[in-house]
Amino acid sequence: MPEPGFDQIRRLSGPPDRDYGLTRSFLQRGQNCTFQLRGPNGTVESPGFPYGYPNYANCTWTITAEDQHRIQLVFQSFALEEDFDVLSVFDGPPQPENLRTRLTGFQLPATIVSAATTLSLRLISDYAVSAQGFHASYEDLNPDIFWENTANQAW
Numbered sequence: 001m002p003e004p005g006f007d008q009i010r011r012l013s014g015p016p017d018r019d020y021g022l023t024r025s026f027l028q029r030g031q032n033c034t035f036q037l038r039g040p041n042g043t044v045e046s047p048g049f050p051y052g053y054p055n056y057a058n059c060t061w062t063i064t065a066e067d068q069h070r071i072q073l074v075f076q077s078f079a080l081e082e083d084f085d086v087l088s089v090f091d092g093p094p095q096p097e098n099l100r101t102r103l104t105g106f107q108l109p110a111t112i113v114s115a116a117t118t119l120s121l122r123l124i125s126d127y128a129v130s131a132q133g134f135h136a137s138y139e140d141l142n143p144d145i146f147w148e149n150t151a152n153q154a155w
């Protein structure tokens with residue numbers, strides 16, 4: 001559920017400026033953060049969770065499984081200002097060609113299993129209005145066990 005008042009704050013702060021260009025990029029440098037993570041399991045959460053992530057955040061998480069393994073990501077909490085703050089999910093390193101999905105808003109995303117040994121996340125927030133942020137746990141999956149479980153579920 002959106003916090004009441006977020007839309008009001010957005011209106012009060014004026015129309016969103018999607019063309020901040022160089023100024024916006026420059027300001028984002030102050031909030032950069034990167035995380036390199038490995039299994040067998042762990043947690044990922046936005047800076048300041050659950051008290052709100054910073055504006056101009058540009059944070060990247062790269063989660064790497066063992067050879068031949070996969071990363072399973074399960075969200076426990078998810079709240080980003082809809083459409084303006086986005087968590088991008090990549091199958092592989094955080095590069096545009098690896099983009100898998102873009103998550104935003106207040107709906108808890110479904111569990112994600114990487115297609116390769118690396119799963120990456122990038123949180124980009126704009127210049128105004130925050131929300132709780134997100135919290136997720138990841139696990140290094142052995143695909144042999146993973147497929148066995150899937151087969152059992154089918155029966």
Ligand SMILES: [Ca+2]
Nearest residue numbers: 081126128129
């Ligand atoms: Ca925002």
